[in-house]
Amino acid sequence: MNPQPRIAVIGAGPGGLLCARVLQLAGVDVTVYDADASLSSRTQGGTLDLHADSGQIAIEDAELLDEFIALARPEGQSKRMAAPDGAVLMEHLAAPDEFAAPEIDRAQLRTLLADSLRPGTIRWGHRLTEVRGGSRGLRFADADGASADVVIGADGAWSRVRSALTDALPRYTGVSFVEVVFSSVSTAHPHIARLVGDGHLWVNGDGRSMILQRNSDDVVRGYLGMRVPLDWLAEAGLGVADGRGGLLAGSPSLDANATQRTDTERVRAEIRSRFADFSPDLLRIVDESEGTLPNRPIMALPTPMAWEHVPGVTLLGDAAHVMSPFGGNGVNLAMLDGAELARAIILALRDGTDLDDAIRAYEQTMIDRGASIGAGANAAIVEHFAAGGPDLDGVPDFDVEAERWRAGADEYRAARRE
Ligand SMILES: Cc1cc2nc3c(=O)[nH]c(=O)nc-3n(C[C@H](O)[C@H](O)[C@H](O)COP(=O)(O)OP(=O)(O)OC[C@H]3O[C@@H](n4cnc5c(N)ncnc54)[C@H](O)[C@@H]3O)c2cc1C
Structure with missing residues (x-):
């Protein structure tokens, strides 16, 4: 083995945690730094489907498949599409043993990964502000600095590590998502529970969509x-315009768009007027949502986004290729990137080969894959929200899609064995 490098992962999202877990399983020392005050200090949002050919491969590398299966919801893959007048246009019921892309809550996934690390691995309350020079000095907003031989930027869409490699920034796709949430839905909002069923509901209007998902x-x-x-x-x-949809200048977090909490009812009225042609039953989704209706402008990095390789600094997941959520690839790629980067590091250390060459090779595969999938996802969101109403032609064949994920998983494993 090479002498152990000091490895710092910036960001305890699914990609960074997965990478750290695989490194730790192989006995490689790693420290994870995250801006959040703790694992539970921030609501983690909705549900994610882990694809057989990417997210699940990474979970397998992390030796957490049984734990994932215990939490996963195969029935969450069910899909229903409705028109703005409420008419159901398409219904797909997922089989309870369909494991091509089962759902898991983002919070459950993050907790599963964080708890799999040795106590003390994650340093919460460490918001990175800068990666400096050849010694890889790490500066944090409210904590002492640190240094590392390899810095892995897993710090999401507004990555600070990325600025050590490129000036590229995410751009607005032209689509914003306002978040809605309904707790105790079966008793407090039974009509919404019925509308959504066990999986997803899509209601597509002209340039507007309601997208609802059953969580645990x-x-x-x-x-x-x-x-x-x-x-x-x-x-x-x-709100206050600042060119990034109300995101505070320099803030790395996607947040409530500078809209004051007290304005929630005015935001609700504004949204209601924009969805006025939707049926009264569907408008209850706007009327009854709990919380502050946070606004999430959907941002994406240019594709392809490459950079001149810099020894000792690399990226994974959204930091490298944040893309539109259409296709549900973001978390799957982040975790697969994390697993592949960890394997590249482990093999170089085991075989005594050049660590930097291994990271460079990882980057090539990761950048090419992110660019091709990202370009598709970014085009899909623009097309979906272009003028026009519900379009059944654009709905994929879900059985074919599931088969593609399974076949992709077989191919990936076969290629790895070679
Ligand atoms: C509305 C919406 C819906 C989505 N739906 C899906 C979906 O259905 N399926 C799917 O696959 N993907 C979806 N995605 C994308 C998915 O959420 C991301 O691709 C995924 O979370 C990326 O994981 P990551 O680990 O790279 O980054 P993140 O999950 O963003 O994690 C980054 C981590 O870095 C930390 N951090 C940030 N800045 C700093 C800093 N300066 N210093 C230290 N720590 C920092 C953060 O606290 C966070 O813990 C969706 C995204 C959006 C916006």
């Missing part, structure tokens, strides 16, 4: 998606 624990979460200018809330007199 009797919760439904979702998004009211709209083709709008980035500063649509500010234009409606409900």
Whole structure:
């Protein structure tokens, strides 16, 4: 083995945690730094489907497959599409033993991965502000600095590690999602529970969509998606325009768009007027949502996004290739990137080969894959929200899609054995 390098992962999201877990299983020392105060200090949002050919491969590498299966919801893969008048246009019921892409709550996934690490591996409350020079000095906003030989930027869409490699920043896709949530849905909002069923509900209007998903624990979460200018809330007199949809300048977090909590009812009224042609039953989704209706402008990095390789600094997941959520690839790629980067490091250390060459080779595969999948996802969201109503032609064949994930998993494993 090479002498052990000091490895720092910046970001305890699914990608960073997965990478750290695989490194630790192989006995490689790693420290994870995250801006959050603790694992539970921030709501983690909705549900994610882990694809057989990517997210599940990574979970297998992390030796957490049984734990994942215990939490996963295969029935969550069911899909229903409705028209704005409420008419059901398409229904797909997922079999209870269909494991091509079962759902798991983001919070459950993050907890599963974080708990799999040795105590003390994650340093919460460490918001990275800068990676400096050849010694890889790490500066944090409210904590002492540190240094590392290899810095892995897993710090999401607004990555600070990325700025050590490139000036590229995510761009607005032209679509914003407003988050809705319903807890104790079967008793407090039974009509919404019925609308959504066990899986997903899509209601597509002209340039607007309601996308709702069943989560665990009797919760439904979702998004009211709209083709709008980035500063649509500010234009409606409900926030402060700053060119990033109300994101505070320099803030790495996607947040509530500078809209004051007290404005929630005005935001609700604004959204209601934008969905006015939807049926009264569907409008209850706007009326009854709990919380502050946070606005999430959907941002994406250019594709391809490459950079001149810099020894000792690399990226994974959204930090490298944040893309539109269409296709549900973001978390799957982040975790697969994490697993592949960890394997590259482990093999180089085991075989005594050049660690930097291994990271460079990882980057090539990761950048090419992220660019090709990202370009598709970014085009899909633009197309979906272009003028027009519900389009059944654009709905994939879900059985074919499931078969593609299974076949992809077989191919991936076979290629790895070679
Ligand atoms: C509305 C929406 C819906 C989505 N739906 C899906 C879906 O259905 N399926 C899917 O696969 N993907 C989906 N995605 C994308 C998915 O959430 C991301 O691709 C995935 O979370 C990326 O994982 P990551 O580990 O790279 O980054 P993240 O999950 O963003 O984690 C980054 C971590 O870095 C930390 N961090 C950030 N900045 C710093 C800093 N300066 N210093 C230290 N720590 C920092 C954060 O606290 C966080 O813990 C969706 C995204 C959006 C916006």
